[in-house]
Amino acid sequence: MQQFMLTIALMFATTILAQTTVKSNPEDKGQTIKVSVLNALSDNGTIHFAFHSKETFMKSAAVYSKSSKVEKGVVIVAFENVSEGEYAIICFHDENENGQMDFEFNGMPKESYGTSNNPLIFGPPQFESSKFKVKNENLNLEIKF
Numbered sequence: 001m002q003q004f005m006l007t008i009a010l011m012f013a014t015t016i017l018a019q020t021t022v023k024s025n026p027e028d029k030g031q032t033i034k035v036s037v038l039n040a041l042s043d044n045g046t047i048h049f050a051f052h053s054k055e056t057f058m059k060s061a062a063v064y065s066k067s068s069k070v071e072k073g074v075v076i077v078a079f080e081n082v083s084e085g086e087y088a089i090i091c092f093h094d095e096n097e098n099g100q101m102d103f104e105f106n107g108m109p110k111e112s113y114g115t116s117n118n119p120l121i122f123g124p125p126q127f128e129s130s131k132f133k134v135k136n137e138n139l140n141l142e143i144k145f
Helices: 002-018
Strands: 031-037 046-052 064-069 075-082 085-094 113-115 132-134 139-142
Touching: 031 046, 031 085, 046 075, 064 075, 132 139
Parallel strands: 031 139
Antiparallel strands: 031 075, 046 064, 046 085, 085 113, 085 132
16 A cells, blocks of 8 residues: 555656756756647648747748748747847748748738737737747747737
8 A cells, every 4th residue: 555655656757857848958048948739731831830929020021030841731940049038939830932921912821821829810910919929948839810
């Protein structure tokens, strides 16, 4: 009985420890932000990610950017050495690989896109509904199309 209780206690402790966020090494310059898209509609093309501050959001070049090919509807990228602050990520699926987001004549996007926090968007993305804070922990974010 004692071994059974010890085994249950060990399993409980392991489960709690496994759910804690991994702290970065103090020698690192910043945090790692892992971003995934798990529901791309096709494997055609590339998903482009733009990592913005409030100042650059929808205005100028991103603070960080990455791109990756889609495999089985999934893309995962990592932004490393990210400084503390507030950021938002915009991504789009460039299915025809022309390097830009394509729009219909009425302004509606032809290609899938999403932002951090997955807000319900009517109109262009907004920083306030997409922002997240980078502090002293690595983050895992999922963006849904």
